[in-house]
Amino acid sequence: MDILPILSTLRRHKITALLVILEIALTCAIVCNAVFLVSQRLERIHMVSGVAEHELLEVELANIGPKADDSARTAEDLAALRQIPGVTSVASVNQLPFANSSNNSGIKIDRKQNKSSLNATTYYGENIADTFGLQLVAGRFLKADDYVDIDTAKKAFVAGDAKGLPKNTVITLAMAERLWPGQQALGKQIYMGNDLPLTVVGVIKNLVRPSIWDDATAQYSMLVPIQVSDGVYAIRTAPQERDRVLKAALEKLKQANPHRVVLQKRTWDEIREKFFQNDRAMTGLLVGVCVALLVVTALGIVGLGSFWVAQRRRQIGVRRALGATRGNILHYFQTENFLLATIGIVLGMALAYGVNLFLMVHYELPRLPVMYLPLGAVVLWLIGQVAVLGPAMRAAAVPPVVATRSV
Amino acid sequence: MFGYYLNLALRSLNRNKVLTALMVLAIAVGIGASMTTLTVMHLLSGDPVPTRSGTLFYPQIDPVTVDGNHAEPLDVMDYHSAVDLWHAQRAERQAMIASSTIKLRAPDVNLPPLMMPMLATTADFFPMFDVPFQYGSAWQAQDDEHRARVAVISAQLNDKLFGGANSVGRTLRLRDTDVRIVGVLKPWRPSPQFYSVAGGRFAHGNTADYYSKPEDVYLPFFSGLEINAGSFGVFNCWRVPDDYAHLENAPCSWISLWVQLGSSAKVSDYARFVADYAAQQKALGRYTHAENTRLRSLMQWLDYNRVVPSDVRLQTWLAFGFLGICLFNTIGLLLAKFLRRAGEMGVRRALGATRGALFAQCLVEAGLIGLLGGLGGWLLTLMGLWLVRQQPAVYADLAHLDMAMFLITFVLAIAVSLLAGVLPALRASRVAPGLQLKTL
Numbered sequence: 001m002d003i004l005p006i007l008s009t010l011r012r013h014k015i016t017a018l019l020v021i022l023e024i025a026l027t028c029a030i031v032c033n034a035v036f037l038v039s040q041r042l043e044r045i046h047m048v049s050g051v052a053e054h055e056l057l058e059v060e061l062a063n064i065g066p067k068a069d070d071s072a073r074t075a076e077d078l079a080a081l082r083q084i085p086g087v088t089s090v091a092s093v094n095q096l097p098f099a100n101s102s103n104n105s106g107i108k109i110d111r112k113q114n115k116s117s118l119n120a121t122t123y124y125g126e127n128i129a130d131t132f133g134l135q136l137v138a139g140r141f142l143k144a145d146d147y148v149d150i151d152t153a154k155k156a157f158v159a160g161d162a163k164g165l166p167k168n169t170v171i172t173l174a175m176a177e178r179l180w181p182g183q184q185a186l187g188k189q190i191y192m193g194n195d196l197p198l199t200v201v202g203v204i205k206n207l208v209r210p211s212i213w214d215d216a217t218a219q220y221s222m223l224v225p226i227q228v229s230d231g232v233y234a235i236r237t238a239p240q241e242r243d244r245v246l247k248a249a250l251e252k253l254k255q256a257n258p259h260r261v262v263l264q265k266r267t268w269d270e271i272r273e274k275f276f277q278n279d280r281a282m283t284g285l286l287v288g289v290c291v292a293l294l295v296v297t298a299l300g301i302v303g304l305g306s307f308w309v310a311q312r313r314r315q316i317g318v319r320r321a322l323g324a325t326r327g328n329i330l331h332y333f334q335t336e337n338f339l340l341a342t343i344g345i346v347l348g349m350a351l352a353y354g355v356n357l358f359l360m361v362h363y364e365l366p367r368l369p370v371m372y373l374p375l376g377a378v379v380l381w382l383i384g385q386v387a388v389l390g391p392a393m394r395a396a397a398v399p400p401v402v403a404t405r406s407v
Numbered sequence: 408m409f410g411y412y413l414n415l416a417l418r419s420l421n422r423n424k425v426l427t428a429l430m431v432l433a434i435a436v437g438i439g440a441s442m443t444t445l446t447v448m449h450l451l452s453g454d455p456v457p458t459r460s461g462t463l464f465y466p467q468i469d470p471v472t473v474d475g476n477h478a479e480p481l482d483v484m485d486y487h488s489a490v491d492l493w494h495a496q497r498a499e500r501q502a503m504i505a506s507s508t509i510k511l512r513a514p515d516v517n518l519p520p521l522m523m524p525m526l527a528t529t530a531d532f533f534p535m536f537d538v539p540f541q542y543g544s545a546w547q548a549q550d551d552e553h554r555a556r557v558a559v560i561s562a563q564l565n566d567k568l569f570g571g572a573n574s575v576g577r578t579l580r581l582r583d584t585d586v587r588i589v590g591v592l593k594p595w596r597p598s599p600q601f602y603s604v605a606g607g608r609f610a611h612g613n614t615a616d617y618y619s620k621p622e623d624v625y626l627p628f629f630s631g632l633e634i635n636a637g638s639f640g641v642f643n644c645w646r647v648p649d650d651y652a653h654l655e656n657a658p659c660s661w662i663s664l665w666v667q668l669g670s671s672a673k674v675s676d677y678a679r680f681v682a683d684y685a686a687q688q689k690a691l692g693r694y695t696h697a698e699n700t701r702l703r704s705l706m707q708w709l710d711y712n713r714v715v716p717s718d719v720r721l722q723t724w725l726a727f728g729f730l731g732i733c734l735f736n737t738i739g740l741l742l743a744k745f746l747r748r749a750g751e752m753g754v755r756r757a758l759g760a761t762r763g764a765l766f767a768q769c770l771v772e773a774g775l776i777g778l779l780g781g782l783g784g785w786l787l788t789l790m791g792l793w794l795v796r797q798q799p800a801v802y803a804d805l806a807h808l809d810m811a812m813f814l815i816t817f818v819l820a821i822a823v824s825l826l827a828g829v830l831p832a833l834r835a836s837r838v839a840p841g842l843q844l845k846t847l
Contacts, residue, residue: 015834016742019735019739020739023732023735023736026728026731026732026735029728030725030728030729037721062510106475115476154649154650213611261521274799278615285722289440292436292440293732296729296733297732299736300740302429303740306426306743307426307740307742307747310747311746362717363612363717364611364612
């Protein structure tokens with residue numbers, strides 16, 4: 001196929017050609033970035049939590065009434081929950097991953113540091129590691145004798161009495177890497193808040209935070225050996241037992257004290273689902289916009305293609321009369337579209353890069369990976385070819401006899 | 408002449424229905440997408456108290472005594488600073504705010520206890536923010552000091568508990584305390600829930616929660632603190648507090664203060680008053696960063712917190728990119744349409760029509776396409792907003808088309824189509840009559 005005659009024809013239809021090019025360029029730029037955004041959201045939705053996802057249940061009760069008997073009541077609740085057949089582990093915790101609370105603390109590695117090294121989520125609650133199903137990579141989990149009651153700890157803290165304070169902690173691998181890059185974290189000391197020293201006795205693979213402001217710090221979590229009575233219970237059971245166990249748990253808790261208000265009763269899968277619902281809605285929207293954009297662009301190519309074919313009916317007839325085959329005519333229009341699409345794609349890639357720069361500045365997005373550009377190019381080439389096929393076939397169907405009429 | 412052009416345009420649109428439909432569809436889809444996101448943007452970035460937002464101010468002080476980041480003062484205040492500033496009564500009106508969740512039931516209504524969001528605030532809250540009442544009224548200023556056991560409830564709670572009847576004078580049991588209802592609000596849904604906006608600078612654009620519904624129970628500030636002690640949310644503690652249940656003396660920030668100041672002189676007076684207060688507290692040894700004070704206006708405060716969620720802003724950009732593509736598409740199709748009628752144009756030119764007349768005729772046709780596209784765009788916008796309402800976002804219930812946005816839909820559609828029509832119309836009106844007549 002000769003490209004030169006096509007180019008010389010296009011030179012005579014500069015504006016129309018330019019419009020097709022611009023439309024393809026803009027579509028390319030937006031679709032590349034939108035698909036990138038979608039992949040970012042999908043990656044976020046599949047964020048590793050570090051817990052036994054399909055085995056966890058949460059029941060949250062409003063703790064109302066005199067504070068004094070909270071810990072006794074919590075112990076009763078835990079004992080009752082443990083009796084339910086199928087329950088493998090129970091813990092009274094301060095918060096659950098992805099549950100949208102935010103109990104955090106600044107962490108220093110040197111007491112004299114001016115600013116905290118990082119901000120980490122503090123998970124409290126005896127038996128939390130077993131119940132969450134956390135994975136240890138070094139050291140040990142917290143043991144029963146590490147734990148102190150929260151009220152005791154507070155009093156000890158105010159009195160400056162080291163005896164009643166927690167001494168050990170378990171941190172995530174991500175946090176250990178950030179605090180001591182390339183070093184062994186076990187045995188090292190960190191300072192929680194301003195002056196509570198804790199020794200790292202264990203490192204866990206993953207444990208995600210309940211609220212995430214910045215995905216880079218999503219895994220900055222630590223276990224602190226403090227017993228809490230906030231009325232938040234995490235229950236672990238086999239996946240197929242969850243419905244039954246949840247129902248039984250509510251019944252048991254109601255029996256223990258019928259006046260409490262149940263704030264939450266759900267599986268951890270539901271917590272995860274809810275946490276990412278905005279990301280999921282945004283993903284759907286972006287996919288919808290991409291499809292709509294590609295359809296509109298394809299329709300534009302069909303419209304302009306048809307116009308072009310109608311305009312050149314006579315030329316096509318002449319070419320056919322002079323011996324061009326139907327295939328030649330078909331290829332002519334296909335090549336023309338390919339040329340326009342290619343120019344559009346080249347322009348579009350530059351534009352895509354520009355849009356990405358804008359998003360990086362304003363929306364904290366990473367740089368667009370280079371692989372999205374050829375992917376976008378292939379998609380647009382395909383769409384262009386599919387869209388032009390109809391008009392091109394109509395052009396190929398023009399009979400040579402047209403050339404003889406009313407020249 | 409306009410009527411004649413309109414007639415011509417209608418005929419022309421009728422001649423090639425597929426091309427017309429494509430153009431109308433392109434504009435409708437582009438307008439539908441951009442108006443949906445623009446409406447959401449308009450609803451989320453609007454002025455929550457249009458009657459007096461210019462007179463509302465948000466003072467900030469820096470009570471943090473530990474080292475660290477002191478570039479900006481904390482977003483909310485500690486108890487002592489807030490109460491001191493409120494007590495001074497230096498502004499026309501002032502309201503303190505602290506929020507929590509409270510267990511409540513109506514003793515004479517047979518419903519299980521509910522957990523409801525409660526706002527502890529002072530009497531000025533209602534007149535200051537122009538909160539509308541359905542029954543009764545706000546409590547009196549002395550009720551704040553006397554820790555009166557009274558409450559104002561939302562229309563939704565009144566519907567839920569009392570079936571919408573006038574419940575003024577009835578009793579509500581909050582935890583273990585009975586309070587008397589003195590007022591019931593009309594449905595009130597400021598967007599955003601401006602008075603509790605704080606911490607936007609840490610939110611990384613995830614600010615959808617600023618659009619939550621207002622609280623259901625309002626209590627006089629000190630009564631609320633007493634009744635629901637231990638349940639109040641804390642913004643930040645710079646040292647470990649001795650007792651989370653009683654935050655009055657804790658090194659924590661958890662109370663917002665809003666003031667109303669009617670003139671710029673009063674604003675600068677108040678700013679000086681806050682600065683003097685901070686300096687005095689430093690002299691007393693309570694503050695270490697006294698110079699770190701701010702007095703932002705309501706709209707400045709919302710801007711500072713970047714209240715519009717970044718996803719919504721992103722969607723708006725996306726929609727306008729989309730509209731741009733639809734615009735290019737329409738230019739191309741209009742070009743095709745007008746050039747195809749070069750013969751007709753040639754005849755009109757030969758019969759004496761000026762270039763301007765042809766240009767005007769083409770633009771009328773483009774405008775008509777825009778009007779049809781606007782109609783389709785309006786329907787698609789309604790559908791788009793319906794889709795937004797199905798989303799899980801907290802602001803979903805706000806997404807409705809108001810009169811202004813309805814009109815903007817059509818203005819935008821016609822403007823876009825006229826813009827798209829300029830180039831094709833210029834080309835078409837430049838047709839050489841002789842050349843065209845020859846080919847007829």
